[in-house]
Amino acid sequence: MAPRHLSALSLLGMLVMVSCSQPPLSPAAAPGAATAAPKPVAATEPCAAGGLRVSSFDAPAPTTVPAATTVGSPTPRPATTAPAAAASPTPTLRPAPTTDRVGFPDGYQTAFKFGYAYDRMDAKSVSYICLNDVAASTKQGEPFPFGSVIVFESWRPKQDAQGNLILDGAGRMIRSTLNAIFVMRKEQGFGEAYQQFRTGEWEYIAYRPDKTFQTAPQGTGACAACHTASNKERDWTHRAWELPFTTRYAAAPIPPAGEVSLNRMAFFPATLNVAVGATVKWTNSAVDKTDHTVNANDGSFNSGPMKAGSTFSQTFAKAGSYAYFCSLHPEQMRATVVVK
Numbered sequence: 001m002a003p004r005h006l007s008a009l010s011l012l013g014m015l016v017m018v019s020c021s022q023p024p025l026s027p028a029a030a031p032g033a034a035t036a037a038p039k040p041v042a043a044t045e046p047c048a049a050g051g052l053r054v055s056s057f058d059a060p061a062p063t064t065v066p067a068a069t070t071v072g073s074p075t076p077r078p079a080t081t082a083p084a085a086a087a088s089p090t091p092t093l094r095p096a097p098t099t100d101r102v103g104f105p106d107g108y109q110t111a112f113k114f115g116y117a118y119d120r121m122d123a124k125s126v127s128y129i130c131l132n133d134v135a136a137s138t139k140q141g142e143p144f145p146f147g148s149v150i151v152f153e154s155w156r157p158k159q160d161a162q163g164n165l166i167l168d169g170a171g172r173m174i175r176s177t178l179n180a181i182f183v184m185r186k187e188q189g190f191g192e193a194y195q196q197f198r199t200g201e202w203e204y205i206a207y208r209p210d211k212t213f214q215t216a217p218q219g220t221g222a223c224a225a226c227h228t229a230s231n232k233e234r235d236w237t238h239r240a241w242e243l244p245f246t247t248r249y250a251a252a253p254i255p256p257a258g259e260v261s262l263n264r265m266a267f268f269p270a271t272l273n274v275a276v277g278a279t280v281k282w283t284n285s286a287v288d289k290t291d292h293t294v295n296a297n298d299g300s301f302n303s304g305p306m307k308a309g310s311t312f313s314q315t316f317a318k319a320g321s322y323a324y325f326c327s328l329h330p331e332q333m334r335a336t337v338v339v340k
Helices: 008-021 192-197 221-227
Strands: 113-120 125-131 149-157 174-186 202-207 213-215 249-252 259-263 266-268 271-274 279-284 311-315 320-325 334-339
Touching (some): 125 174, 192 221
Parallel strands (some): 113 249, 259 279
Antiparallel strands (some): 125 149
């Protein structure tokens, strides 16, 4: 049989049919296309309930007369009028705002999102952090947008009659009594009043649970100075730069005997008693991601810069009291080793 010849039109039709029968390449499968995992956002679960998996809560016994509460929306910027019962500012004040532009975030327990919990077993306190929707939408590694509000609850943990910590089944502290509510807010033009202690455009206030000032605006220069230990690359935050995007939980254990931890801009214990000939070990927190030093006041020892997680040791051959400080944060971090 003589071979059949396909017309150009028939050949084109066959090619179209074959081409259309192949499944299209998805963008992820396209040659040369890079597949990047989306960056996680800071928080998605409600503040009060979102952290129960990592931070147990011991509900207090009901009182006969419940405290009055005011429920409001945290979305609008709160009024700048200071609460009536304000704590007196500290005698030595750093530069700071004179009015409260942060505002107590009414209803944050339900309106905000859970960020992370931090157990300070060394200092017997629990930090419980929540973020408003603006802050919670932040992607990892990016600065917090204007309008961000971060709430830092400070809790006293549950203890027995002897003052020993009572831990839950996961070995974590149980929140028992709310001591204070620290709030930081980022808005365009904020922070200027802190002068040399300015941390971008954040301002800070500490409230008591009844919404009165624990730290009035005039005293918040200490808050700004603490956050200068961070840097612009971390948007002047500490653990909030990382923990909301990763484990949402961290702990500062009690240091072993003869050791000192560098945590939350403090040496713990502030006074350590040791015997002559003892070697003291300092460990810089791996959670804070903040450099510190251990410098004797008299110059007898100097650790040099200590990165997160690093250690420094010093042997004390003579009795005496050895005061020391962090040369990077001398106003906040001072302590003593007493050798007997």
